[in-house]
Amino acid sequence: MSALLQLEKLSVAYHGVDAVRGVSLSAPRGAIVSVIGANGAGKSTMLNAAMGILPARGQIMFDGAPIHGLSVEERFARGIALVAEKRELFATLPVEDNLALGRFRFRREGRAAAHAALEEVYDLFPRLRERRRQLAGTLSGGERQMLAMGRALMGKPRLLMLDEPSLGLAPLIVREIFRIVVSLRERGVSILLVEQNARAALQISDYGYVLENGRVSLEGPSAALQEDARVAATYLGFGAQEDGDEDENGEGDDDDGEA
Numbered sequence: 211m212s213a214l215l216q217l218e219k220l221s222v223a224y225h226g227v228d229a230v231r232g233v234s235l236s237a238p239r240g241a242i243v244s245v246i247g248a249n250g251a252g253k254s255t256m257l258n259a260a261m262g263i264l265p266a267r268g269q270i271m272f273d274g275a276p277i278h279g280l281s282v283e284e285r286f287a288r289g290i291a292l293v294a295e296k297r298e299l300f301a302t303l304p305v306e307d308n309l310a311l312g313r314f315r316f317r318r319e320g321r322a323a324a325h326a327a328l329e330e331v332y333d334l335f336p337r338l339r340e341r342r343r344q345l346a347g348t349l350s351g352g353e354r355q356m357l358a359m360g361r362a363l364m365g366k367p368r369l370l371m372l373d374e375p376s377l378g379l380a381p382l383i384v385r386e387i388f389r390i391v392v393s394l395r396e397r398g399v400s401i402l403l404v405e406q407n408a409r410a411a412l413q414i415s416d417y418g419y420v421l422e423n424g425r426v427s428l429e430g431p432s433a434a435l436q437e438d439a440r441v442a443a444t445y446l447g448f449g450a451q452e453d454g455d456e457d458e459n460g461e462g463d464d465d466d467g468e469a
């Protein structure tokens with residue numbers, strides 16, 4: 211499989227200090243690639259640099275062409291979308307308006323195309339269809355994650371980058387979201403998945419990278435990483451991490467996430 215996104219020796223600094231240090235990573239077409247690592251390892255920083263939100267050194271190639279000099283909007287137009295960890299939405303607008311904004315901010319292809327894109331998102335997330343008139347600010351954590359993903363998908367990305375989609379969500383909803391990620395791969399969307407829930411991420415991904423202190427410390431097929439003693443000890447070890455049912459403070463939710 212040829213690479214859709216290729217990062218070569220990517221470095222990203224905050225106030226002159228590198229948080230990402232010479233990371234090389236490849237996201238092949240039609241694959242799910244996961245990046246696992248502890249808090250502060252540089253995972254979000256790497257995704258933000260790939261999206262063009264943060265300036266970076268090194269090379270970023272998408273579909274064989276350098277995109278280093280492109281803005282966020284231009285990268286989006288090429289087919290890259292990022293669902294950020296914060297799941298930022300327009301809280302005072304209904305679900306459907308949030309989705310519509312995901313399309314019209316960048317593309318003007320007429321009502322029929324927009325309607326078709328909306329129906330595709332609703333097929334993927336039936337919960338969003340049920341709640342299409344509900345204000346985004348009143349959704350549960352899991353529903354917000356679905357809406358953030360749905361909005362990104364309205365732009366028909368070829369590469370969807372997901373930053374901690376399981377964060378703060380209960381096991382049942384994490385499973386649902388990861389099932390949807392797998393179905394996106396089946397629909398031809400390539401996925402770059404950043405996760406602290408290493409077990410769940412490695413289970414659904416084809417290939418994985420371990421990020422430590424801004425560097426890739428290990429990479430390989432996900433099945434091999436799951437068997438790796440260092441990965442098992444550091445990232446697959448203990449109860450709460452196993453199902454992604456607790457957040458970093460050890461506070462799990464009893465339904466599908468934040469109220």
Ligand SMILES: Nc1ncnc2c1ncn2[C@@H]1O[C@H](COP(=O)(O)OP(=O)(O)OP(=O)(O)O)[C@@H](O)[C@H]1O
Binds near residue numbers: 224225229249250
């Ligand atoms: N805006 C910022 N200004 C200064 N330093 C930052 C900023 N954002 C992140 N950092 C630092 O960069 C490093 C990498 O952070 P980053 O958020 O990329 O890690 P992460 O692997 O995504 O962690 P987490 O899983 O906790 O989100 C950390 O040391 C963090 O404190």
